[in-house]
Amino acid sequence: MYFFLFNLAMLDIGSISVMLPKAMAMSLKNERSITYAGCVAQVFFYVFFFSLDYAVLTIMAHDRYIAICNPLQYERIMHKEACLQMVAIGLIVSLLYATLHTGGAFASSFCSNVVNQFFCEIPQLIKLSCSGLSVMEAGILILSCSIGLGCFVFIITTYVQIFAAVLRIPSLQGQKKAFSTCLPHLTIVTMLVISGILAYGRPPAGSSDLDIVFAVIYSIIPPMLNPFVYSVRNKEIKIALKNLLQVVLSY
Secondary structure (H helix, E strand, O other), X not given: OHHHHHHHHHHHHHHHHHHHHHHHHHXXXXXXXXXXXXXXXXXXXXXXXXXXXXXXXXHHHHHHHHHHHOHHHHHHHOOHHHHHHHHHHHHXXXXXXXXXXXXXXXXXXXXXXXXXXXXXXXXXXXXXXXXXXXXXXXXXXXXXXXXXXXXXXXXXXXXXXXXXXXXXXXXXXXXXXXXXXXHHHHHHHHHHHHHHHHHHHOOOOOOHHHHHHHHHHHHOHHHHHHHHHHHOOOHHHHHHHHHXXXXXXXX
């Protein structure tokens, strides 16, 4: 679990670093320009980090399933080589997916160079395309939605089996301990899915400012909250937060 948490933390840092430093620099310099190569790089790395992040979350669901439903087989199934292989497969697939998605987005010509967003994202670039949604990009979007939905169904199915196994534990203390190892991961997946639906599953907004707000919720807030969600299980972190809250309330 800690190996996957390390990978998740690195991916969160990477996804934030793709867009936030450039957005902060543009805000401080009071400018709204980015080079074509910079826009391509933002799209590629954002898609890469996000897809690999989702792959790691899917692998973590499998890890929790083995740990709770087959605890005696955990060391045999989730050994170091197996964990490295799963992350490596996710890395290769994410690289290929990011390459295809970026190539499809920039394959057509653009009728405008004004992106109504604080970073380059594919939905906004499609709006600028002279030909609209290309056949290649439509195929990639259908494929990505299918894979994403498949991973989500896998996670839900896994947790149904996990909860069924936990409820069969006779000890209430054992149930709480098992749930405590799953709830942070389930919270992050839920937060990511809900923010994604708010950003891209809602009807088109008339205001570009609203699009930016939802993009911030989807692309920045989940990676920033992930370390906090996993840290609240740590006793030292809980004590520090409690002391900080007492100091704030005393003022």
